[in-house]
Amino acid sequence: SQELEQSPQSLIVQEGKNLTINCTSSKTLYGLYWYKQKYGEGLIFLMMLQKGGEEKSHEKITAKLDEKKQQSSLHITASQPSHAGIYLCGADTGTASKLTFGTGTRLQVTL
Protein backbone atom coordinates (compact mmCIF):
# COMPACT_ATOMS: atom_id res chain seq x y z
CA SER A 1 0.00 0.00 0.00
CA GLN A 2 1.11 3.54 -0.60
CA GLU A 3 2.52 5.51 2.29
CA LEU A 4 3.07 9.21 2.59
CA GLU A 5 5.68 10.58 4.95
CA GLN A 6 5.55 14.22 5.93
CA SER A 7 8.39 16.24 7.39
CA PRO A 8 8.74 17.88 9.70
CA GLN A 9 6.07 16.55 12.04
CA SER A 10 5.82 19.92 13.73
CA LEU A 11 7.18 23.37 13.12
CA ILE A 12 7.29 26.61 15.08
CA VAL A 13 8.19 29.70 13.09
CA GLN A 14 8.24 33.38 13.82
CA GLU A 15 5.74 35.53 11.97
CA GLY A 16 7.21 36.74 8.71
CA LYS A 17 9.52 33.77 8.22
CA ASN A 18 9.38 31.36 5.31
CA LEU A 19 8.91 27.62 5.75
CA THR A 20 8.71 24.40 3.76
CA ILE A 21 6.83 21.17 4.41
CA ASN A 22 7.67 18.02 2.50
CA CYS A 23 5.58 15.02 1.54
CA THR A 24 7.33 11.91 0.22
CA SER A 25 5.53 8.96 -1.28
CA SER A 26 6.61 5.32 -1.25
CA LYS A 27 5.07 4.88 -4.71
CA THR A 28 4.48 6.83 -7.89
CA LEU A 29 2.31 9.87 -7.37
CA TYR A 30 -0.70 10.14 -9.67
CA GLY A 31 -2.30 13.09 -7.98
CA LEU A 32 -1.16 14.95 -4.88
CA TYR A 33 -3.48 17.06 -2.75
CA TRP A 34 -2.67 19.51 0.01
CA TYR A 35 -5.13 20.23 2.78
CA LYS A 36 -5.10 22.49 5.82
CA GLN A 37 -6.86 21.70 9.06
CA LYS A 38 -7.55 24.18 11.80
CA TYR A 39 -7.41 22.59 15.21
CA GLY A 40 -10.47 20.44 15.87
CA GLU A 41 -12.05 21.09 12.50
CA GLY A 42 -12.36 19.48 9.09
CA LEU A 43 -9.86 19.64 6.26
CA ILE A 44 -9.87 22.50 3.78
CA PHE A 45 -8.60 21.85 0.26
CA LEU A 46 -5.61 24.01 -0.70
CA MET A 47 -4.42 22.76 -4.06
CA MET A 48 -3.86 19.74 -6.25
CA LEU A 49 -0.82 18.78 -8.31
CA GLN A 50 -0.95 16.24 -11.05
CA LYS A 51 2.03 16.51 -13.32
CA GLY A 52 5.70 16.26 -12.56
CA GLY A 53 7.28 19.68 -12.27
CA GLU A 54 3.90 21.29 -11.72
CA GLU A 55 3.82 24.27 -9.40
CA LYS A 56 0.76 26.07 -8.05
CA SER A 57 0.35 29.10 -5.85
CA HIS A 58 -2.45 30.53 -3.79
CA GLU A 59 -1.80 33.74 -1.94
CA LYS A 60 1.45 33.07 -0.06
CA ILE A 61 1.39 29.29 -0.39
CA THR A 62 3.22 27.49 -3.21
CA ALA A 63 3.24 23.76 -3.84
CA LYS A 64 5.48 21.81 -6.19
CA LEU A 65 5.52 18.22 -7.39
CA ASP A 66 8.76 16.39 -8.14
CA GLU A 67 7.58 13.27 -9.89
CA LYS A 68 11.02 11.63 -10.05
CA LYS A 69 11.56 12.03 -6.34
CA GLN A 70 7.96 11.07 -5.62
CA GLN A 71 7.82 14.15 -3.47
CA SER A 72 5.85 17.32 -3.06
CA SER A 73 6.77 20.44 -1.12
CA LEU A 74 4.58 23.17 0.32
CA HIS A 75 6.22 26.52 0.82
CA ILE A 76 4.78 29.41 2.80
CA THR A 77 6.26 32.83 2.29
CA ALA A 78 6.17 35.45 5.05
CA SER A 79 4.13 33.32 7.44
CA GLN A 80 1.22 34.82 9.37
CA PRO A 81 -0.71 33.60 12.43
CA SER A 82 -3.56 32.67 10.05
CA HIS A 83 -1.28 30.02 8.54
CA ALA A 84 -1.22 28.06 11.79
CA GLY A 85 -2.79 24.63 11.70
CA ILE A 86 -2.13 21.12 10.48
CA TYR A 87 -1.09 20.58 6.87
CA LEU A 88 -1.80 17.20 5.32
CA CYS A 89 -0.88 15.78 1.97
CA GLY A 90 -3.07 13.21 0.29
CA ALA A 91 -2.41 11.10 -2.78
CA ASP A 92 -4.44 9.05 -5.19
CA THR A 93 -3.74 5.39 -4.55
CA GLY A 94 -4.73 4.31 -8.03
CA THR A 95 -7.47 2.25 -6.44
CA ALA A 96 -11.11 3.10 -6.36
CA SER A 97 -10.89 6.88 -5.89
CA LYS A 98 -9.45 6.49 -2.40
CA LEU A 99 -6.89 8.92 -1.11
CA THR A 100 -4.18 8.03 1.34
CA PHE A 101 -2.92 10.73 3.69
CA GLY A 102 0.26 11.66 5.45
CA THR A 103 0.25 12.05 9.23
CA GLY A 104 0.36 15.81 8.98
CA THR A 105 2.64 18.70 9.90
CA ARG A 106 1.58 20.91 12.79
CA LEU A 107 2.52 24.53 12.19
CA GLN A 108 2.63 27.20 14.86
CA VAL A 109 3.36 30.82 14.01
CA THR A 110 4.59 32.99 16.86
CA LEU A 111 4.37 36.74 17.04
Add this chain to the structure above:
Amino acid sequence: DVKVTQSSRYLVKRTGEKVFLECVQDMDHENMFWYRQDPGLGLRLIYFSYDVKMKEKGDIPEGYSVSREKKERFSLILESASTNQTSMYLCASRFTGGGWYGYTFGSGTRLTVV
Protein backbone atom coordinates in the same frame (compact mmCIF):
# COMPACT_ATOMS: atom_id res chain seq x y z
CA ASP B 1 -21.24 26.81 -1.81
CA VAL B 2 -20.90 23.03 -1.82
CA LYS B 3 -21.08 21.32 1.50
CA VAL B 4 -20.52 18.17 3.46
CA THR B 5 -22.39 18.40 6.73
CA GLN B 6 -21.77 16.22 9.75
CA SER B 7 -24.66 16.24 12.17
CA SER B 8 -22.71 16.75 15.38
CA ARG B 9 -19.46 18.53 16.20
CA TYR B 10 -19.12 16.93 19.63
CA LEU B 11 -20.62 13.75 21.05
CA VAL B 12 -20.21 12.00 24.38
CA LYS B 13 -21.48 8.43 24.57
CA ARG B 14 -21.29 5.62 27.08
CA THR B 15 -19.51 2.33 26.53
CA GLY B 16 -21.81 -0.19 24.89
CA GLU B 17 -24.14 2.36 23.31
CA LYS B 18 -25.03 2.18 19.64
CA VAL B 19 -23.84 5.40 18.02
CA PHE B 20 -24.88 6.93 14.71
CA LEU B 21 -22.75 9.53 12.94
CA GLU B 22 -24.51 11.20 10.07
CA CYS B 23 -23.02 12.83 6.99
CA VAL B 24 -24.90 14.63 4.23
CA GLN B 25 -23.50 16.13 1.03
CA ASP B 26 -25.30 18.41 -1.40
CA MET B 27 -23.01 17.94 -4.41
CA ASP B 28 -24.49 14.77 -5.91
CA HIS B 29 -21.16 13.00 -5.42
CA GLU B 30 -21.07 9.27 -5.94
CA ASN B 31 -18.23 8.48 -3.56
CA MET B 32 -18.35 9.04 0.18
CA PHE B 33 -15.84 8.15 2.87
CA TRP B 34 -15.49 7.86 6.62
CA TYR B 35 -12.12 8.40 8.26
CA ARG B 36 -10.99 8.60 11.84
CA GLN B 37 -8.13 10.84 12.86
CA ASP B 38 -5.90 10.14 15.83
CA PRO B 39 -2.71 11.91 16.96
CA GLY B 40 0.35 10.37 15.38
CA LEU B 41 -1.72 8.03 13.19
CA GLY B 42 -3.14 10.50 10.70
CA LEU B 43 -6.34 9.74 8.81
CA ARG B 44 -7.36 6.11 8.58
CA LEU B 45 -10.11 4.94 6.26
CA ILE B 46 -12.95 3.09 7.97
CA TYR B 47 -15.46 2.55 5.16
CA PHE B 48 -16.31 4.03 1.81
CA SER B 49 -19.18 3.87 -0.62
CA TYR B 50 -19.23 4.06 -4.41
CA ASP B 51 -22.92 4.60 -4.73
CA VAL B 52 -26.24 4.05 -3.05
CA LYS B 53 -26.40 0.77 -1.13
CA MET B 54 -22.78 0.01 -2.01
CA LYS B 55 -20.06 -0.11 0.61
CA GLU B 56 -16.49 -1.26 0.92
CA LYS B 57 -14.32 -1.85 3.95
CA GLY B 58 -11.40 0.46 4.45
CA ASP B 59 -8.32 -0.17 6.52
CA ILE B 60 -9.94 -0.30 9.98
CA PRO B 61 -13.58 -1.44 9.66
CA GLU B 62 -13.72 -3.52 12.86
CA GLY B 63 -16.38 -2.31 15.25
CA TYR B 64 -18.07 -0.14 12.61
CA SER B 65 -20.75 -0.49 9.98
CA VAL B 66 -22.19 1.95 7.46
CA SER B 67 -25.41 2.68 5.67
CA ARG B 68 -26.06 4.49 2.41
CA GLU B 69 -29.74 4.38 1.54
CA LYS B 70 -29.71 7.70 -0.31
CA LYS B 71 -26.99 9.20 -2.44
CA GLU B 72 -26.58 12.27 -0.30
CA ARG B 73 -26.35 10.52 3.09
CA PHE B 74 -23.67 8.21 4.45
CA SER B 75 -24.01 7.04 8.04
CA LEU B 76 -21.35 5.51 10.25
CA ILE B 77 -22.58 3.19 12.97
CA LEU B 78 -20.69 2.10 16.06
CA GLU B 79 -22.52 -1.06 17.01
CA SER B 80 -21.30 -1.08 20.62
CA ALA B 81 -19.14 1.91 21.42
CA SER B 82 -15.86 1.31 23.20
CA THR B 83 -13.36 3.72 24.71
CA ASN B 84 -10.83 2.98 21.95
CA GLN B 85 -13.28 4.47 19.49
CA THR B 86 -12.84 7.89 21.07
CA SER B 87 -11.57 9.89 18.12
CA MET B 88 -12.20 12.60 15.56
CA TYR B 89 -14.40 11.27 12.74
CA LEU B 90 -14.27 12.89 9.34
CA CYS B 91 -16.66 12.36 6.47
CA ALA B 92 -15.72 13.23 2.89
CA SER B 93 -17.23 13.01 -0.56
CA ARG B 94 -15.64 13.00 -3.99
CA PHE B 95 -16.77 13.66 -7.53
CA THR B 96 -15.63 10.92 -9.88
CA GLY B 97 -16.31 12.41 -13.26
CA GLY B 98 -13.55 13.15 -15.77
CA GLY B 99 -10.51 14.89 -14.33
CA TRP B 100 -8.84 14.95 -10.96
CA TYR B 101 -10.78 16.00 -7.94
CA GLY B 102 -9.94 15.87 -4.29
CA TYR B 103 -12.20 15.24 -1.37
CA THR B 104 -14.58 17.70 0.20
CA PHE B 105 -14.56 17.18 3.96
CA GLY B 106 -17.11 17.82 6.64
CA SER B 107 -16.21 19.72 9.81
CA GLY B 108 -15.68 16.55 11.79
CA THR B 109 -17.31 14.94 14.80
CA ARG B 110 -15.25 14.59 17.96
CA LEU B 111 -16.58 11.51 19.72
CA THR B 112 -15.75 10.70 23.31
CA VAL B 113 -16.75 7.30 24.67
CA VAL B 114 -16.78 7.12 28.46
